[in-house]
Amino acid sequence: MPQYDLRDVNEPIIKVRTLCRHYQMGGTTVKALDCVDFDVHPGDFIMVVGSSGSGKSTLMHLIGLLDQPTSGCLLIDGDDMAQCRDGRLSRMRNRSIGFVFQQFNLLNDLTITENVALSQVYCGRRGEDRRTRARACAAELGLGDRLTHLPSELSGGQLQRTAIARALVNDPRLILADEPTGNLDSKTSREIMGIFHELHDRGHTIIMVTHDPDLAEQGTRKVTMSDGQIVSDVPGRKTIDQAAVGELAASLGGGASEDTGEGGGLGFFDLLRIGVREGLMAHRMRTFLTMLGIIIGVSSVIAMSSFSLGSKKKQEDQIRELGANLVRVIDKRLENERLTEARMSGSNGLCREDLALLRTNIPAIERAACVREIKLNVLHRGRGINPRVLGVSGEYLDVNNLRVSSGRYFERDDTLLSRKVAVVGHGIAGQLNQEGVIGEKLLLGGTPYTVVGVLADKNIDLEELEATSISDPNNDLLVPLETLLTRTAHLDLRSEIDEIQLQLESEEFLHTAGRAIKRVLGVTHQGVSDYDLVIPMDLLKQKHQAQRLLDILTICISSISIVVGGIGIMNIMLASVTERIREIGIRRAVGATRSDILYQFLSESMLISITGGIVGVALALAAVFSIGTVLEIPVVFSMPLLGIAVVASTVTGLVFGLYPAYQAANKNPVDALRYE
Ligand code: ADP
Ligand code: MG
Numbered sequence: 001m002p003q004y005d006l007r008d009v010n011e012p013i014i015k016v017r018t019l020c021r022h023y024q025m026g027g028t029t030v031k032a033l034d035c036v037d038f039d040v041h042p043g044d045f046i047m048v049v050g051s052s053g054s055g056k057s058t059l060m061h062l063i064g065l066l067d068q069p070t071s072g073c074l075l076i077d078g079d080d081m082a083q084c085r086d087g088r089l090s091r092m093r094n095r096s097i098g099f100v101f102q103q104f105n106l107l108n109d110l111t112i113t114e115n116v117a118l119s120q121v122y123c124g125r126r127g128e129d130r131r132t133r134a135r136a137c138a139a140e141l142g143l144g145d146r147l148t149h150l151p152s153e154l155s156g157g158q159l160q161r162t163a164i165a166r167a168l169v170n171d172p173r174l175i176l177a178d179e180p181t182g183n184l185d186s187k188t189s190r191e192i193m194g195i196f197h198e199l200h201d202r203g204h205t206i207i208m209v210t211h212d213p214d215l216a217e218q219g220t221r222k223v224t225m226s227d228g229q230i231v232s233d234v235p236g237r238k239t240i241d242q243a244a245v246g247e248l249a250a251s252l253g254g255g256a257s258e259d260t261g262e263g264g265g266l267g268f269f270d271l272l273r274i275g276v277r278e279g280l281m282a283h284r285m286r287t288f289l290t291m292l293g294i295i296i297g298v299s300s301v302i303a304m305s306s307f308s309l310g311s312k313k314k315q316e317d318q319i320r321e322l323g324a325n326l327v328r329v330i331d332k333r334l335e336n337e338r339l340t341e342a343r344m345s346g347s348n349g350l351c352r353e354d355l356a357l358l359r360t361n362i363p364a365i366e367r368a369a370c371v372r373e374i375k376l377n378v379l380h381r382g383r384g385i386n387p388r389v390l391g392v393s394g395e396y397l398d399v400n401n402l403r404v405s406s407g408r409y410f411e412r413d414d415t416l417l418s419r420k421v422a423v424v425g426h427g428i429a430g431q432l433n434q435e436g437v438i439g440e441k442l443l444l445g446g447t448p449y450t451v452v453g454v455l456a457d458k459n460i461d462l463e464e465l466e467a468t469s470i471s472d473p474n475n476d477l478l479v480p481l482e483t484l485l486t487r488t489a490h491l492d493l494r495s496e497i498d499e500i501q502l503q504l505e506s507e508e509f510l511h512t513a514g515r516a517i518k519r520v521l522g523v524t525h526q527g528v529s530d531y532d533l534v535i536p537m538d539l540l541k542q543k544h545q546a547q548r549l550l551d552i553l554t555i556c557i558s559s560i561s562i563v564v565g566g567i568g569i570m571n572i573m574l575a576s577v578t579e580r581i582r583e584i585g586i587r588r589a590v591g592a593t594r595s596d597i598l599y600q601f602l603s604e605s606m607l608i609s610i611t612g613g614i615v616g617v618a619l620a621l622a623a624v625f626s627i628g629t630v631l632e633i634p635v636v637f638s639m640p641l642l643g644i645a646v647v648a649s650t651v652t653g654l655v656f657g658l659y660p661a662y663q664a665a666n667k668n669p670v671d672a673l674r675y676e
Contacts, residue, residue, distance in 0.1 A: 013174070013205065014040035014063060019072035021058050021228075032058040034228035035072065040174075043245035045200045045238055046207045049216045050225030056209045057178050059225070063207065064099045064176045065089045066589055067670040086594050094122050094591020098167030102179040104159040105586050105673065106151040106166075109277065112138055113147045116165045119590035121270060123170055137169045138162065141195065157188035164195060166590065175199060177208040181215070193218065203244035266596055271603040278580070279604030280611065283572075290572045291612035293565025294652065298616025298645045299623070301558035302637075306624040308551060309636035312544055318460055319536050322473070323400045325366075325507050328534040329354070329500040329517060339493050346526035349495025354524055355394070358502065362516045364509040369394035370481055371499040376445040378477065380432055387428045387477035389444065391484030391497075399503045402473060407438040407453030410480045414452075418483040422449040426457040427474035442477075449479060495530075510535050562648060565612060566656035573605045573660035584664050585672030598665040605657025606650060613649025617642055 016038035023030040033055045040046065040063075048056050061067040062074060065081060074081045076096075081089065093099070098119075106115045117134035125133070135147055141161040151159055160180060167175060177196065181189035193215060200206050208219065216222050219236040266274070280287055319326075331350040334342055342349070352370055359365055372391040377384065396402070397409055404423065414421050422442060429437045432451075440451045458473045481497070504513050514533055521531060577584070584597055592600075621637070628635040 012039035012041050013077060014038075015075040015078075016040075016059075016063070017073050017075070019059075019062060019074060020070045021055075021062060021067065022070045031228045033062065033069070036228070036230055038223070038230060038233075040205060040207065041240075042173075042205055043200075043203060043240035043242070044205050044207070044221060045196075045219040045236070045240075046221045046223055047216045047219035047236060048207060048209045048223045048225060049211070049213075050231075054225040055228040056225050058228070060099075060176050060178045060207065060209060061670045064097055064589070065093050066099070066673070067668065090122070090588070090591050090593040090596075093589060094119055095170050096172050096174060098164075098170070098172040098175045099589050100160070100163050100167050100175065100177040100180045101673070102182040104151075104156075104163045104183075105582070105589070106159060106162055107583055107586060108151050109282075111148050111150060112143055112154070112162050115151065115162055116169055118587070119166055119170050121266060122587075122591035122593070122596060126267060127269075134165075134169055137165045141165045141168075155188075156184050157191060160184060160188075160192055161195070164192070168199070170591075173205055175204050175206045177206065179209050179211065182211065189215075197238075200238070201241060201244055203241070203246075266600060271599060272607070274600055275603045275607035278576070279607045286572060287608055290568040291565065291608055291615065293561050293563075293568050294609055294612030294649045295565075295616040295619060297558040297561030297565060298613050298649055299620035300561065301555055302617060302620035302641060302645055303624050304554040304558075305551065305641055306620070306628075306635045306637055307633060308547070308554075309638055310628070310634035312547075313636050314461075314634040315540055315544075316537070319540055321401060321458070322460065322536070323501070323503060325504040325510060326399065326536055327502045327504065327510065327513055327517065328536070329358075329502070329521065330532045330534055331495045331498045332530045332532060333495070333498065334530055342528045342530045343493055345528045347524075347528035347530055349525075350498065350500060350531055351496035352393070354521060355500050357524060358500070358517060358520055361520050362502075362513055364504045364513050365502050366505050367395040367399050367503040369396035369399045369501045370497045371396070371501060372481055372484060372497045373499075374484060377443075379443040380440065385428065385431050385442075387425065388471065388475055389477050389479065391481035392478050393481035394501075395503075396478070396501070399501045400473065402458070403456040404453045405456035407451070409453055410478075415480050415482045418486045419480065420447060420449045420483060421452045421479065423453040423455060423478040424451055425455045425472075425474040425476040425478075427472070428477055429454040444477075444479070507537065510538060514538075559648075562652055565649075566609070566652040569605050569608055569653060570656040570660060572608075573601060573657055574663065576604070577601065577660050577664040580664075581667060581672045581675040584667050585669050585675070588667070588669035589673060594665040597667075598661045601661035601664045602654065602657050605660065606653035609649045609653025609657075610646070613646045616649070617645055 016036055019033060019036045019038075020031070021033040023032055036055075036059065038059075048059065050056050058067070062069055069082070076092070084092075107118065110118070113131060113134050116138045117130045120130045120133060138144070138147060138161075141164060143158060143161055143165065146154060146158060151162070154162065160183075164180070175196075180196070181192050184192060189212070196206060196208065197218070206219075208215075210216055217237050220238045220240055222232075222234050222236045223230055224232040329350065334349075355368055355370055359368060370393045374389050374391065376389050378387055378389065379385070392410075393415065397404070405426070407423070409423060410421065413419065422444070424432070424437065432440060437451055437454055442449045442451060455473060455476070455478075460472055460474075485496070502513070502517070504510060514535060517533060525531070587597060587600075624635050624637070627633065
């Protein structure tokens with residue numbers, strides 16, 4: 001922060017040395033400013049005159065740090081401005097220099113108070129403090145009853161007062177005014193000039209461009225320009241009030257310069273407010289259409305994944321419902337030559353001894369059962385019914401997660417005495433259609449059996465589980481395996497049992513146990529592969545693995561949609577930068593740094609994308625939840641995925657907003673202000 005030493009009126013605060021500003025127009029060079037030498041002393045009130053195009057504005061812009069010279073140097077307080085970085089230059093524009101334009105250059109969307117407060121935004125004053133000061137400053141300039149109006153509701157004189165208030169609100173030492181009365185009628189001009197005189201009397205240093213020959217004489221100096229050069233520099237009618245200059249100098253330590261040090265720039269809530277006002281609300285339709293890409297991308301990936309995860313979970317639940325951690329060893333039921341061949345090779349097929357061996361060799365086996373299926377005619381009171389008849393032994397109920405709902409299960413004696421008893425599935429019990437099924441007689445291949453129990457209902461959706469070789473226990477008729485083996489005719493070479501069911505301690509053993517089982521059975525079956533190993537949960541996982549392609553495809557399409565949304569955001573932001581280029585110029589003129597502008601536009605693009613992401617998530621949740629409820633489809637919301645979706649849309653806004661924001665930040669302030 002430069003400290004003008006205003007007490008020494010002989011030492012210039014600004015030294016301009018051989019300052020040039022040339023423009024390259026096709027082949028010719030326009031010398032807007034051509035080797036100008038010029039000093040400004042504290043307390044000066046310099047009137048700059050000259051014909052149109054003589055370089056007055058160019059000089060003002062260079063002194064106001066809104067433009068860079070082609071050559072020569074500009075010293076403020078002895079510091080070469082060419083050596084200063086953007087942050088320092090912006091700070092000086094913000095706190096040491098107040099610029100008043102002919103075209104007022106107010107932001108049309110902001111109220112008078114907000115316009116006046118604009119330069120305070122960039123010096124780190126916050127909230128209420130900012131508004132209080134802006135209101136006081138505006139009131140001092142006679143705008144007390146217009147504070148909440150928009151610029152479009154004010155007269156030219158009031159607009160210029162607002163612009164002056166904005167230039168003064170940070171209490172700058174130097175005021176630059178480029179034809180401040182050029183757009184005003186003569187009465188209003190006089191009022192505005194009155195304000196400048198008052199400021200000068202208080203000790204401010206002022207440089208003013210004017211076309212009015214009468215005003216030109218009212219300063220302490222009159223500088224005439226022609227063709228980019230200063231052709232005369234003569235005293236004016238006014239004199240410098242040394243006391244006032246000294247007084248202002250004495251107050252330098254306080255006021256604005258105190259809270260200059262740190263924390264300039266837009267705060268989080270400033271960015272949020274600008275983002276909502278300019279990014280979201282200014283062009284609602286346009287913004288919404290841009291957001292659609294993100295909304296569609298986010299909502300589709302969440303919706304699809306919720307249904308997909310829901311269906312997977314349901315299937316896994318059902319597998320667990322039918323017996324968790326289950327491994328099934330299923331006899332291949334070889335026939336004819338292949339059966340003979342297997343027996344010749346020394347394999348007796350699957351038998352109860354196999355189970356005994358497995359149990360001793362594989363400690364992870366917790367429970368086990370043997371099953372033999374047999375095709376028999378089943379008659380109930382002369383009527384044929386069509387169950388799957390299974391001879392079972394061991395812990396069949398537990399392994400398959402079944403329960404007897406009425407009657408009882410087989411007891412020790414049933415097995416030992418080979419009793420002719422049966423337990424029927426819920427579906428079969430229904431077919432018997434009796435009040436009391438227990439005690440009913442069934443003819444199995446002509447042999448009478450007594451129903452002693454009924455299995456509880458198992459509500460399994462077999463269609464969804466087709467790949468897992470699961471059958472419906474509701475349609476089963478169970479008899480003790482021993483009874484079946486002794487009572488039914490033995491088919492000579494056939495394997496003793498059809499299936500061994502093993503329940504492992506936990507799901508993690510499924511894989512290793514599978515290998516161990518093959519090793520054990522490889523020995524007893526003499527290497528003949530006359531059995532299959534089926535792990536339902538594994539089959540399901542494989543099935544899900546196969547479906548993963550679909551998930552990946554969904555994610556790809558959603559990502560493309562999000563990227564397209566991002567491109568849309570980039571497009572809209574580029575348009576926005578062009579549309580608001582004057583706003584960029586104005587903000588830069590009152591002290592915004594490049595990063596302030598960068599963050600502003602970046603926060604706008606991110607706000608659009610984050611809003612899109614959140615709307616997408618909300619939409620997906622609502623849709624999935626209602627569809628799931630109405631159609632009774634299981635759904636699972638993946639919290640990490642919701643998070644990823646929101647993060648992805650945020651990152652999209654960041655990535656695709658970066659280029660437009662960068663464009664905005666790098667506009668030369670004076671070019672931005674001149675843009676029509
Ligand atoms: P004044 O304010 O005295 O009317 P300016 O300082 O605006 O004059 O302009 C001085 C000269 O520089 C003019 O001839 C103008 O055409 C030229 N000039 C100003 N800005 C540009 C620019 N961005 N590109 C090309 N020429 C410019
Ligand atoms: Mg001009």
